[in-house]
Amino acid sequence: MFNSQKTMDREAFMDAEPFMDLYAESYNSSSSSISEEIRKQGPIGSVSAAFKCMTSDATKLCVHDALFKLKGTGDYDIGGTYADGDPEFWFFYTVSVCHGDNHLLNLFVCHRKTGTFSIEFANSSNLTQKVSPGDDVPYLLLPEDNMVKFNFKSTKPNLNYFIKTFCFKKLDRFNKASTLFIPIKITVNPKFELNNDIVKSIKLKHDLSGLLTKQETTDYILESASRKQFPTHKILLAAHSPVLMKMIKESDVASLVIDISDKDMELLLEFIYTGTIKNIMQEDCVKLLQIADRFQLTQLFTLTQHVIGDQINPNNAIEMAIVAKKFKLHDLLKRVFNYIAKNPKVLDSEGWKNLQDVELAKDLFQYSRNLVQSVIE
Incomplete structure (x- = not known):
């Protein structure tokens, strides 16, 4: 959408320039208790190209000259937020007019770094008109009491x-x-907060992490592909994984070499000993599903698909549907289909454009048709 970050920042700054004097005038008249450093950043919480806003302070996106832009079509920048002096997020939007004189504003965000983040935003298009003290020009505000949250995970910058x-x-x-x-x-x-009932059912009301960390009374050694050794308890391995039970029975020594990376071995043992994955939001959920599939860890399937289901968004919905079908996660597949049926923006995603699974596409359309039919009836 943009040729370069510099171009994006410059165009957005020019777009917001007419409003800089207005903000500066009202802000300079504020309480002297606010430091000069903060004043240079502009109104605290306002994300606009005219000012520098910290990510932790951001409370509202400023769409300037909204009437003019909503009357037509186009792509516009809002502005960005920063953390430790570095750019972190950039917000932009497109506008269009559809049948019935409906004016659409499609909101996007560019994550300039990697890692997980969540965004809560207004979930309604109902407008409230307000006027700032000492200012005759009204502004419009979307509802603050009806917010919805989505989780995102960036594996590379500028997504x-x-x-x-x-x-x-x-x-x-x-x-x-x-x-x-x-x-x-x-x-x-x-x-990330898991449903307590799900955690309890998976952990079977016990946590043996102490045995794993202290390595007391271990009687079996698992070796990864790099030949790193992991002292374990044979009875726990056999009790949680039918695959490991079979491998242990077929071995006549007190050790077992598994073609698996050190990291994956650590995840496997963490789940076997604790019934959960502590930092699961930072892990590759597809990799966890592969581990669950390979070692027949039914409860790890349950845990992972619950986490994946809470991260569905228009950009990854098709990928999640493919994953759900591959591992036969019927509850997750139904949840993804339901999300796609209610969010047609998914059909504009790269995942949909590159989808080659014809049967999956047919199943999706059939599910959407049935959903619409049930609503009509």
Whole structure:
């Protein structure tokens, strides 16, 4: 969409330039208790190309000159946020007009780094008109009390993600100079909270992690492909994995070499001994499914598909459907199909454009047709 980061930043800055004086005037009149350093960053929490906003402070996206832009079509930048002085997120949007005089604003974010993050944003297009103290120009605000959160995971820098489409049926509430504010909250490396009932059922009400870390009374050695040794307890390996049980029975020595990386061996043993994966949000869930499949760890399938299901978004929905079908995760596949049926933006994703599984596409359309039919009836 953009030729370079410099071009993107410069165009967005020029787009917001007419509003810089307005912000500067109102901000310079604020309380003297606010430091000069903060003042140079602009109104705290406002994400705009005119000012530098910290990711941890971001509370609203500023869509300047909203009326003019929503009347037509085009691509526009909003601005970015920073962490430790480095660019971290960049927000932009496209606008279009569809049948029935509906004006659409499609919101996107570019993650300039790697890792996991979550974004909470307004889940409704209902507008509230407000006026700032000492300012005659009203602004429009999307609801702050109805926020929805999505989780994302970037494996490389500068990945773009679709967030949401806002639909405005009428523009009569937009003043010529109106700025539209979209409430948001960004969390970097969010703490993932699993359903306690699921965790309890998987862990079988016991946690033997102490045995793994202290390595007391171990009686069996597992070796990875690199020949790194992992002292274990044979009875636990056999109790949790039918595959390991068979391999142990067929071996006449107290050790077993498995063609698996050191990292995957650590994950395998962590699950066998604790019934969960502590930092599962930072792990490759497809890799966990491969481990579960290889060693027939039914409960690891349950845990992993629950985590994957909470990370579905328009950019990865097709990939998740492929994974769910491959590992025969029927609950996850149904959840993905339901998400796709309710979010047609998925059909614009690269995953859909590159989908080669004809049967999966047929199943998806059949599911969507049945869903629509059930609503009609």
